[in-house]
Amino acid sequence: MHFSGQLDSWYSAVMLETPPRRDTREKILEVAEAAVLAKGFAATSIEELIAAVGITKSGFFYHFKDKGELAKAMMLRYIAHDSQLLDDIFRRGDELNDDPLHGFLVGLKLFAEMLGNLPEAHPGCLAASFCYQDQLFNKDIRELNKSSVLAWRKRFRERLELIAQRYPPRQDVDFEALADMAASNVEGGLILGRLLQDVTILPRQVLLYRDLVKMTFLPDPAR
């Protein structure tokens, strides 16, 4: 998951070697993401986007041949930002600690911290938004969205298996489910955080997930 707005200038410097003339397109995508997370895709009109960006409707259609192509571009952008963000956070976790378990636990702590300091009032996940409107989109976009979840699964599953080599866990751990819970937990935390308008919920959920991972691989010292 990436969280709109946050670190965007950093991203555009690192990820996109964007020729300056694509600024408008990027701006459309940025505004569109915020609008879609607030009202959904169908209720987000091209009219409001161009008003916010300051171009005409025809200008919009120069960049996207139709509204569906906007959706696809939004998803692609979101996925790229998302994976970049996770790479970055967990790389830093590993830099601080070269044991796979403890590096992961540090990464999760950094992750929780970052989620607690998001500048937006109500962060959200575009994948979740799209999944509750998926009849609006073509197979292309649905596949993209699916792949974004599978990327999370792969990322966390590989890490968990690496950890399991050094810390043989209790019997019968469902690694796939535990890997999926990383994404699931963030999705759920975002929803609760939005509904209750409480930004502390999401980071605390991530820390609970961290506890679960810890308890799964480490004997509890308190017992």
Add this chain to the structure above:
Amino acid sequence: MHFSGQLDSWYSAVMLETPPRRDTREKILEVAEAAVLAKGFAATSIEELIAAVGITKSGFFYHFKDKGELAKAMMLRYIAHDSQLLDDIFRRGDELNDDPLHGFLVGLKLFAEMLGNLPEAHPGCLAASFCYQDQLFNKDIRELNKSSVLAWRKRFRERLELIAQRYPPRQDVDFEALADMAASNVEGGLILGRLLQDVTILPRQVLLYRDLVKMTFLPDPAR
């Protein structure tokens, strides 16, 4: 969370002492829920609802003064079904076991089982759907939605505190977060299940949550 379609005849017998002439209204709400979970509220047209139910547009406006009132009625219906479902499941868990922890664990197992046997291909949660479109709704509806999450929090928090009296947990457990995780975990599991089109994801997430609760209160016998 309630899951549209499932057990509906049972519900309408138990919960609603519905005079038969309100059948049409109920049918509209039922059809609307499925449509909204598939495409979102804005993209769900009154036209398609009346086509599915078999009335005219004016018939619709006899039951709901405008589209916003439909949304509110959907939310109310959803919340009622939802709490009824949870009451039922966890009451049965406690009937099978009068220890608060083990009754809860049985309830969670029953819950996971039920979620694995839902008749729908892609179950979803109306609260989650609405929260990603909340700019469409008035404060009334947003408050309703908020209250539905608070009901989950209260329900699970009370249970966890009851358990803690008999099973003093490790230090520093965030009970509120652990209570919220019940809802969060279901929300996340629903999203992943939808995105990957895999109905096993949700029940497995619930069982992982069950593991977390168990490990929090019970010393691990394997260690």
Add this chain to the structure above:
DNA sequence: TGTACATCAGTGAACGCGCGTTCACTGATGTAC
């Protein structure tokens, strides 16, 4: 028991507005020779 009236659960036709999309056009910048 019959009649008058009220309510319930709708029908049918019309409305205006906003939306996504199209099309012919344009002025500034880049490239070939």
Add this chain to the structure above:
DNA sequence: TGTACATCAGTGAACGCGCGTTCACTGATGTAC
């Protein structure tokens, strides 16, 4: 160095369709006396 042409990044006006909403009306059932 100048000229011809191509591409980029848009503009402006018009379109038709579908949507939510309104309004006057109706036939069947329920209730009062």
